[in-house]
Amino acid sequence: MTEPLFGRIALIGAGLIGGSIARRARESGTLAREVVVSARSPETLRRVRELGFADRVEEDPAEAVKGAGLVILCVPVGAFAGVMARIAPHLEPGAILSDVGSTKGSVVRDLQPLCPPGVHLVPAHPMAGTEYSGPDAGFATLFEGRYCIVTPLPGTDPAAVETLREFWRRCGSMVESMDPVTHDKVVAIVSHLPHLIAFTICGTADDLGEETREGVLKFAASGFRDFTRIAASDVAMWRDVFLNNREAVLEMLARFTEDAQAFGRAIRRGEEEFIVDRIRRGRKIRRSLIERKQA
Amino acid sequence: MTEPLFGRIALIGAGLIGGSIARRARESGTLAREVVVSARSPETLRRVRELGFADRVEEDPAEAVKGAGLVILCVPVGAFAGVMARIAPHLEPGAILSDVGSTKGSVVRDLQPLCPPGVHLVPAHPMAGTEYSGPDAGFATLFEGRYCIVTPLPGTDPAAVETLREFWRRCGSMVESMDPVTHDKVVAIVSHLPHLIAFTICGTADDLGEETREGVLKFAASGFRDFTRIAASDVAMWRDVFLNNREAVLEMLARFTEDAQAFGRAIRRGEEEFIVDRIRRGRKIRRSLIERKQA
Numbered sequence: 001m002t003e004p005l006f007g008r009i010a011l012i013g014a015g016l017i018g019g020s021i022a023r024r025a026r027e028s029g030t031l032a033r034e035v036v037v038s039a040r041s042p043e044t045l046r047r048v049r050e051l052g053f054a055d056r057v058e059e060d061p062a063e064a065v066k067g068a069g070l071v072i073l074c075v076p077v078g079a080f081a082g083v084m085a086r087i088a089p090h091l092e093p094g095a096i097l098s099d100v101g102s103t104k105g106s107v108v109r110d111l112q113p114l115c116p117p118g119v120h121l122v123p124a125h126p127m128a129g130t131e132y133s134g135p136d137a138g139f140a141t142l143f144e145g146r147y148c149i150v151t152p153l154p155g156t157d158p159a160a161v162e163t164l165r166e167f168w169r170r171c172g173s174m175v176e177s178m179d180p181v182t183h184d185k186v187v188a189i190v191s192h193l194p195h196l197i198a199f200t201i202c203g204t205a206d207d208l209g210e211e212t213r214e215g216v217l218k219f220a221a222s223g224f225r226d227f228t229r230i231a232a233s234d235v236a237m238w239r240d241v242f243l244n245n246r247e248a249v250l251e252m253l254a255r256f257t258e259d260a261q262a263f264g265r266a267i268r269r270g271e272e273e274f275i276v277d278r279i280r281r282g283r284k285i286r287r288s289l290i291e292r293k294q295a
Numbered sequence: 296m297t298e299p300l301f302g303r304i305a306l307i308g309a310g311l312i313g314g315s316i317a318r319r320a321r322e323s324g325t326l327a328r329e330v331v332v333s334a335r336s337p338e339t340l341r342r343v344r345e346l347g348f349a350d351r352v353e354e355d356p357a358e359a360v361k362g363a364g365l366v367i368l369c370v371p372v373g374a375f376a377g378v379m380a381r382i383a384p385h386l387e388p389g390a391i392l393s394d395v396g397s398t399k400g401s402v403v404r405d406l407q408p409l410c411p412p413g414v415h416l417v418p419a420h421p422m423a424g425t426e427y428s429g430p431d432a433g434f435a436t437l438f439e440g441r442y443c444i445v446t447p448l449p450g451t452d453p454a455a456v457e458t459l460r461e462f463w464r465r466c467g468s469m470v471e472s473m474d475p476v477t478h479d480k481v482v483a484i485v486s487h488l489p490h491l492i493a494f495t496i497c498g499t500a501d502d503l504g505e506e507t508r509e510g511v512l513k514f515a516a517s518g519f520r521d522f523t524r525i526a527a528s529d530v531a532m533w534r535d536v537f538l539n540n541r542e543a544v545l546e547m548l549a550r551f552t553e554d555a556q557a558f559g560r561a562i563r564r565g566e567e568e569f570i571v572d573r574i575r576r577g578r579k580i581r582r583s584l585i586e587r588k589q590a
Contacts, residue, residue, distance in 0.1 A: 127514055147513070147514055176514075182507065182510060185507045186507055186510035187514075189496075190500075190511050190514060193496070194519050196555065196558055196559075197555065199558070199573045199577040200551060200558050201489065201492075202577035202581070203576045203577070204547070205580065206580055207550070208480075212480045212481055212484070216484055217580075217587055218471070219422055219481055219485060235578070238570075238574050239567060239571050239574065242562045243565060249559075249562060250559055250562060253558075254559075256495060256496055257552060257555065259495045259496075259498055259502075260491065260492065260495045260552065263491055263495050263548075264544075264549075264552075267537045267541055270541075275533075275534050275537055276530055276534050280530060281494070281501055282494040282497035282498070283528075284501075285497040285512075286497070288512050289515055
């Protein structure tokens with residue numbers, strides 16, 4: 001049997017992602033001998049105990065990280081600086097410090113300055129999720145067949161990076177490396193901007209007059225349903241994503257807005273060729289996605 | 296056994312919708328005794344003959360409508376004025392003239408002036424579709440459990456309206472009535488604007504630098520995949536929708552753009568409360584949709 005990669009791992013946060021890592025570790029046996037989970041709210045702590053996917057549950061994250069060979073921050077990225085201040089003095093020399101945040105520049109900004117010598121900071125972003133959140137939402141196969149992007153910093157111990165990559169492979173993920181800046185731009189256009197749009201269009205519809213709004217709710221066609229599906233996400237997580245990937249999200253929003261305005265202008269002026277070209281480009285990208293089996 | 300509603304029906308256009316109506320009529324036996332199909336392109340005509348879902352295939356729409364108790368235009372709405380000029384002199388007195396277009400103001404504009412006395416114009420919009428198009432894409436159950444919105448004009452014979460409503464009920468649809476102006480606003484926000492956004496964001500991504508674009512294609516998260524799914528639609532149909540529901544689409548685009556800019560401004564200024572409020576509103580609308588069993 002494959003030996004576990006770690007003796008003890010500590011998960012700070014027990015929502016969809018943290019709860020899924022814990023379940024995976026318990027089921028596979030090849031990730032860690034012991035899973036320690038910490039969470040901030042009393043309700044989450046109580047629920048994690050009831051669900052039983054942790055070997056030990058700690059209210060204090062500083063207690064949770066003691067003796068852990070791998071610590072993964074699984075809280076919204078806006079809480080990273082505060083958590084790091086609490087746990088930094090208690091991290092084990094030689095331990096790997098990682099995370100699952102959707103932004104990577106902010107993670108480096110918030111964790112690196114406090115990272116003790118001998119602790120290996122290796123940020124990561126498993127690109128998996130559902131529209132549900134909280135400790136009940138996790139499941140052991142969440143990461144299977146999904147990408148996990150690792151964004152190591154120059155100079156990080158290659159052995160530590162490889163160990164974390166192996167951890168995610170054993171979770172079932174396809175592991176890729178990227179620098180944090182490119183990562184933040186890519187997720188801004190493939191995930192953060194689409195969510196911003198989805199949250200916005202729901203509000204736009206809600207602001208319409210009574211008669212139209214009634215029709216919206218009744219006749220929501222598939223287009224609008226797709227928007228609202230991705231709009232049913234964790235509030236704190238998305239608030240922190242927007243605030244911590246600000247530059248990339250604003251850049252992509254500006255580019256998108258210019259393009260949408262150009263589309264609107266073509267509609268107003270009846271420019272068929274422009275409109276047809278936009279529709280064709282959408283289909284072209286769609287085909288690229290299908291060819292890459294991401295669709 | 297239920298008697299067929301019509302002796303002969305004529306479908307002008309044999310794409311996803313026209314092909315589905317024809318198949319439904321052939322399978323159910325309660326819609327019409329005879330289904331005549333006309334299409335513009337030689338390839339479509341040939342394919343309709345091969346697929347065998349029409350009792351008769353006519354190249355000339357004027358021939359197709361002769362003797363039909365119900366004529367349904369199933370071509371992109373931009374072709375309505377041209378088709379109407381061809382068929383108007385040949386419509387049977389007492390016949391119902393209807394359509395399946397996604398815009399209703401333009402349909403009234405293009406069909407009503409040429410509608411002969413004694414022919415009942417009853418526009419309709421079955422809210423059903425897939426991401427596929429063409430004569431091969433149709434299937435008999437496409438309309439089951441989906442809304443069909445009928446937008447009769449004031450003064451139209453109530454018996455003709457009720458006959459068309461019954462036709463759609465027998466296709467499996469839930470039939471609702473609405474005035475054309477409200478219809479066009481509702482579909483602008485639930486369907487046309489989401490498609491405009493989807494087409495646009497594909498182009499925005501395609502315009503990014505090489506490194507980022509490569510990441511986009513590789514790591515397309517579910518958010519962006521949803522956009523590209525709805526972007527894989529019929530080019531001519533969508534071109535005509537945007538050009539023929541211009542005022543409502545531009546109004547909704549303007550409202551949405553203002554709201555998206557306000558969201559961006561809140562991100563730039565770090566206004567947490569505003570961001571959280573937008574996310575919560577998205578979730579609220581999502582819940583409304585689920586409660587209405589439209590999700």
